[in-house]
Structures are given as C-alpha cells and as structure tokens.
Amino acid sequence: MKTSDIAAVILGLLMLSSTGCALVDMKLPLSYKPAGQPSLGHGAVEIAQPPDPQFKKNREGLPIIGNVRNGYGMHTADVVAKDSISRWFANSTAAQLSEAGYQTVVVDRLSPTCQRGIEIDIRRIMTDMDPGMFSIGGVSQIECVMTVTKNGEPVEQIRFESMADDRGIVGGGGELEKGLEKAMQLWLAQATRYAAAAWKD
Amino acid sequence: MRIFVLFILLAAGGCSKYEFENPADVKATVIYDKTGTAQQVASQLAAEGRK
Numbered sequence: 001m002k003t004s005d006i007a008a009v010i011l012g013l014l015m016l017s018s019t020g021c022a023l024v025d026m027k028l029p030l031s032y033k034p035a036g037q038p039s040l041g042h043g044a045v046e047i048a049q050p051p052d053p054q055f056k057k058n059r060e061g062l063p064i065i066g067n068v069r070n071g072y073g074m075h076t077a078d079v080v081a082k083d084s085i086s087r088w089f090a091n092s093t094a095a096q097l098s099e100a101g102y103q104t105v106v107v108d109r110l111s112p113t114c115q116r117g118i119e120i121d122i123r124r125i126m127t128d129m130d131p132g133m134f135s136i137g138g139v140s141q142i143e144c145v146m147t148v149t150k151n152g153e154p155v156e157q158i159r160f161e162s163m164a165d166d167r168g169i170v171g172g173g174g175e176l177e178k179g180l181e182k183a184m185q186l187w188l189a190q191a192t193r194y195a196a197a198a199w200k201d
Numbered sequence: 202m203r204i205f206v207l208f209i210l211l212a213a214g215g216c217s218k219y220e221f222e223n224p225a226d227v228k229a230t231v232i233y234d235k236t237g238t239a240q241q242v243a244s245q246l247a248a249e250g251r252k
Binding site for chain 1: 204217218219220223224225226227228229230231232233234235236238239241242245246
C-alpha cells in the first residue's frame with residue numbers, strides 16, 4: 001500500500017468517525033412550537049403539571065433521555081434533559097390547547113370543580129442519535145397517559161405512543177431536539193381532538 | 202478501487218434504518234371513555250390517516 005493510500009484511509013476514518021462522535025453528555029433543551037390546528041372549542045382549561053418522571057440520572061443529576069452515538073452507531077454518551085421534563089409537558093399541552101382555541105392555565109393540582117382539566121402521566125421519553133451514510137438523525141419516542149376531566153370528574157383516559165425523526169448533516173443536537181418536538185406535536189395534535197370532543201356538551 | 206470499496210464498507214457500518222424513510226407515527230389506546238366520544242374521534246383520525 002502506498003503512503004497516499006494510507007493517508008486516504010486515515011482521512012476517511014477520521015471523517016466517518018467524526019459524525020456524531022462525543023464523549024460528554026449532550027444537554028438537550030426541551031422546546032415546543034404548537035402544530036397548526038383549527039379551532040376546536042373555547043373556555044378555560046386547567047392543566048396539572050405532571051410529577052417529574054423517575055428517569056435514571058447522570059452524574060450531574062440530570063435525567064437521561066437518550067443516546068449519543070458515533071458514526072458506527074456505538075453509544076458514546078447520554079442525552080440529558082437541560083430543562084424540566086414535567087414543565088415541558090405542561091407548557092406544551094397548554095400551548096397546543098391555546099392553538100385550538102382554549103384559555104389555558106398550568107396548575108399544581110386540578111381544582112375540584114374545574115370544568116375542563118388535563119392530567120398527564122409521563123411514561124417514557126427516548127431520543128436516539130441515528131447516524132447514517134449521508135445524514136445524522138434523532139429518532140425520538142414519547143409515551144404518556146392523558147386523563148381528561150370534565151366538571152371535576154375524570155371522563156376519559158388515553159395512552160399515547162408517538163415516534164418522530166429529524167435529520168441533518170451536522171449532528172449538533174438540533175436533530176434530537178426537533179425529533180422530540182415533533183413526537184410531542186404528534187401526540188398533542190391527537191390529544192386535543194380527543195379532549196375537545198369529551199368536553200363538548 | 203480497493204480504497205473505494207473500503208470506504209463503502211466503513212460507511213455502511215453507520216447505515217441508518219431510518220435514513221430514507223420518515224418513521225413519524227402516533228398510536229392512541231383508549232383506556233376508558235365515559236363520554237362515548239373517543240371512538241368517534243379515533244374513527245375520524247383513522248379516516249384522515251388513510252387520505
């Protein structure tokens with residue numbers, strides 16, 4: 001093998017392994033922009049901020065919500081939530097219901113006689129870095145249970161499992177953040193339909 | 202040529218299952234429904250999904 005061949009191999013290996021290679025935990029901000037939705041109703045809605053899910057934590061005490069992988073798909077570090085997961089769920093639900101026409105307020109506990117209320121039980125959040133030949137993706141999954149209350153009584157309970165992907169060339173974490181946001185949009189777009197139908201008189 | 206084949210093999214090691222497809226999906230399972238509206242919404246969503 002010639003020296004130029006060896007140099008080409010080393011360069012190729014460096015380029016391939018640099019895709020998504022990281023040895024420190026990735027602190028992911030949790031954001032949400034509501035998915036476009038037609039008006040479904042109106043009136044006040046209380047959203048109970050869910051309890052913080054009991055996820056495994058890293059050395060800094062931040063909840064682990066995914067995997068950082070190198071170009072070969074090997075786990076090199078964890079993805080941890082930079083922001084409060086329970087606040088992210090509550091605020092995202094409030095934003096989506098506002099988009100659908102409701103006046104929302106996030107509370108610690110639903111008031112006993114609230115006309116319309118939502119409680120959420122967060123079961124699972126996972127975002128997995130997905131390196132490919134031409135792009136790096138973030139495959140994200142959310143699982144939760146929503147309870148809809150009407151005049152202080154629980155009237156409907158639904159489990160949602162959503163999955164979404166976002167891909168890019170650079171792989172700086174934006175794909176994982178957007179993948180999670182898309183997974184949140186997917187279940188919330190359906191959840192507001194179920195809740196609005198249950199609240200109708 | 203050998204180098205080219207080596208690169209293809211190395212790159213294939215990082216092949217993604219989802220690189221060329223969109224895995225977006227949501228599944229709703231009704232646990233209970235006292236208003237009787239969930240089935241109707243589920244049917245509407247299924248019909249919209251088929252369009």
